Amino acid sequence: MAAAAVDATRSTTSSAGGGAGAYETRKAVEEYLQFHFGQPDEVMPYNVGPKAGLPMHVLARAPCCQAARPPAGEAGEATALDVGCAVGxxxxxxxxxFPHVLGIDFSQHFVDAANTMKERGWMRYTAAEEGELTAERVAAVPEDVDRSRVRFQQARRALCWRGDACSLPAQLGPVDAVLAANLLCRLPEPTTFLARLPSLIKPGGVLVLVSPYSWLPAWTAREKWLGGFKDQARLLPSVWTADSLKQLVGDHFSLVEEREVPFVIREHRRKFQWGVSHAMVWRRK
Structure with missing residues (x-):
């Protein structure tokens, strides 16, 4: 079956449509370059707007992710995996x-942009202002980052039969830490991804799951959702994703902490998506 056409002018903040093709447009790359690397006063120029979560790459500095740091004496070979890395x-x-970081994403456009950021340290992008008006800006990797430590690859269909994070290649891992930020509710088979994690992460390693739990049938079939519904068969009035994750992940991981992680995605000068993802830090038993 042919993939549905994607509106290349639609913002990634739109809940209309869906599917991986939504991230294979120039507009998506530009919005995510701004999301990950934009200057706070460019992303949110108004004092009345939320400042928390600017820019997105501060996520890995947040307290919820500090637990993922390799133990002293083990940092030299430690490897982190960023699944659904977008533009990096x-x-x-x-x-x-971490001296070794691998970013994986389904979108070839995102991976191409991430590799440009790795090679040059910067990339020009166009920010929507109003209607047809735009502003030219530059995304830049912070100067204190050693870009040689990072590499990026697309989730290739030759290795992953679905071509996405649901079926990571068997030869990948084990690694010391896995970050899956704003990924779970964009997977067609989230339980398949979760089932892969025990073999992907070393004993004592860390898993960081961050998600707003924005379940939509365009991305994940209703019967595959981890939460956000009522379970009449089990007489449960509400099924929440966080509770499901504790059941699905708890056999092989110990929950270290939970935190709220705000984020802001700018669509244009006067329209934004402000969200709060739920972060869970787990340690492999």
């Missing part, structure tokens, strides 16, 4: 603590 903001931030 969190991958570069992880490189402050």
């Amino acid at each position: 903001g969190a991958s570069f931030a992880l490189a402050r603590a």
Whole structure:
């Protein structure tokens, strides 16, 4: 079946449509370059707007992610995996603590942009202002990041039969830490991804799951959702994703902490998506 056409002018903040093709447009790359690397006063120029979560790459500096830092004496070979890395903001931030970071994303456009950021340290992008008016800006990797520590690759269909994070290649891992930021509710088979994690992460390693739990049938079939519904068969009035994750992940991981992680995505000069993702830090038993 042919993939549905994607409106290349639609912002990634739109809940209309969906599917991986939404991230294979120039507009998506530009919005995510701004999301990951934009200057706070460019992303949110108004004092009345939220400042928390600017820019996205500070996620890996947040307290919820500090637990992922390799133990003293083990940092030399420690490897972190950023699944759903987009244009690489969190991958570069992880490189402050890890000498080896691999960012993986389904979108070839995102991976191409991330590799440009790795090679040059910067990339020009166009920010929407109003209607047809735009502003030219530059995304830049922070100067204190050693870009040579990071590499990026697309989730290739030759290795992953679905071509996404649901079926990571068997030869990948084990690694010391996995970050999956704003990924779970964009997977067609989230339980398949979760089932892969015990073999992907070393004993004592860290898993950081961050998600706003924005379940939509365009991304994940209703029967595959981890939460956000009522379970009449089990007479449960509400099924929440966080509770499901504790059941699905708890057999192999110990929950270290939970935090709220705000984020801001700018669509244009006067329209933004402000969200709060739920972060859970787990340690492999």
